[in-house]
Amino acid sequence: MLRFVLKRCLLGLFLAFIVLTLIFLSLHLVPGDPAEIILTGEGGGAASPEALAKVRSELGLDQSLWTQYVQYLSGIISGDLGSSFRDNSAVTAAVAERLPRTLELVAVAVLLALVVGIPLGSLAAKRGGVVDAAINLVTSTGISVPVYVIGTVFVLVFSLKLGWFPAGGYRPAEADLAGHLQRVLLPALALSFGIISVVSRMTRSAVLEVIGQDYVRTAKAIGLSGPTVFRKHVLRGSLNPVVTVVGLQVGTLLGSTVLVERIFNWPGLSGLLVESVLQRDYPVVQGIVIVISVIFILINIIVDISYGMLDPRVRTS
Template sequence: MALEMLTFVIKRVGLGAILVLLVLTLVFSALHLVPGDPAVLLLSSGDGGAPSRAAVESLRTQLGLDQSLLNQYLNFLGGVFEGDLGQSFRTDDAVTGMIFARLPRTLELVLLATLISLVIGIPLGSWAARAGGKVDNVVSMATSFGVAMPVYVLGSIFVLVFSLKLGWFPAGGFVTWAQDPLGHLRVLILPALSLALGFSAVIARMTRSEVFETQNQDWVRTAKSFGLAPSTVFRRHVLRNSLIPVVTIVGLGIGTLLGSTVLAERVFNYPGLSSLLIDSVATRDYPTVQGIVIVIAMLFISITILVDICYGLLDPRVRN
């Protein structure tokens, strides 16, 4: 069993490494697939004025565009694996430092939203499947509403109600944990909830569907015939088997949340990685945009590998 699991993990990590290399190749190719000279494109002001030849040549040398395509690719890969994602055109700071100064804030927001979604979604879906009837109908209506409600609409409603009307939470901004732990949590609550409600609705619907199907299986009826307590049967034989597809949904959903933080961070003026991405796109800071895309892609691939490993732990058949 241990050897099977180790082999399974090695295969998934190897596949993840191939995907990372593919992503890096696509990101590198994007700059060279754009028609025209990338240096001219990056230096163009957008008002029709052409950059000077000296500036273009200087930028080509800075970016290594005067080298062969193979050397550029190898230098790019070497820089990424060494943690060097280049310099920001806007601030001239190291892109790696800029990203990792904001990345923990976005990850904290995503993880809190995921935790809230699991705490709401799994019990709600299980309750709907076990109770049935009116409870199931009410939960289905509530989850449909949650799935349909956009993040920016929820965020705006939360700001209006809980910040401006009731004054329970700040409308936005950021406070570090070292400055004020309670203030830090209060800043996180509303953006995390705006991300979590839709995700929790998806988890609840998936959990409800899987629990409803699993509780009618033969092995569940056999466990009940042995005289086991209903709570024991549900915990050991129903919920565990029902959570396998839910784990997959959660893994994919975390990747979706990484994208949805763009809206939440804008609504709540939260200084995370997504807001840095928007600012960099607006100012045409291409090295920063490129670096953020690489980091987010690597995060998504890592999350997918972890989900696959959890899948293998929950269901031994997956290892084969």
């Protein structure tokens, strides 16, 4: 198992290196001079050559591409993502402030998806008939309705009509835990609506495939009870594709938080990304993309390791 984990970690490091290199090259291929954008903004007058040379020197843009690349990698390894073009603040600090808020939304959404989606899919596979058709109708709706529509409906129904939750905003957990939980549950539920449907459908398909296997019939034949057979053999054998779907959906959730954070006025990382793109604050955009890319690679490593823990055949193959 240790060798399996080490191989996956080394592969993750290699992928991270490739992604970081592609991000660096992509930003340097973008048209426009960052020094000119800082001095003149969009559509402003021309800056003097002396001022441009000074800003380029301060940003290190007057150095060779290789030198900039080495400094870029060194900064990332040391945790320095550069400084914002807008106010010269540290990008690392801005990302560190907002990242936990976005990860909290994603974590709660994934937890809700697992807690609701797996039992729902298992129930549909076991019962069939009308129950299966009803659950299929609900999950089809969850997949087809966009997250911004679900979020807007949740605000109208649960906040404005029923008054069960605040319409939006953010309150730190250390200042008001109850208020924080009230504000995080509704956007997380809106974010999880689609992935609950995906997890439910994948669980149903996997259970129907596993439930007819020979080892399941053997477990029943030796006298194990139905719930025991389902829990220890059917459900466990069905989790690998579910884990795959969840791992892939986390990347989708990181993108979907842009809309959810806007609707619920949640000050997360995605909102900062949109603001920075509109203001052409390249260091902040670069820092956020790097962090999200590394998180996605880590999630894939965790998914691979989960395969090995759930199915010994994976780590011995």
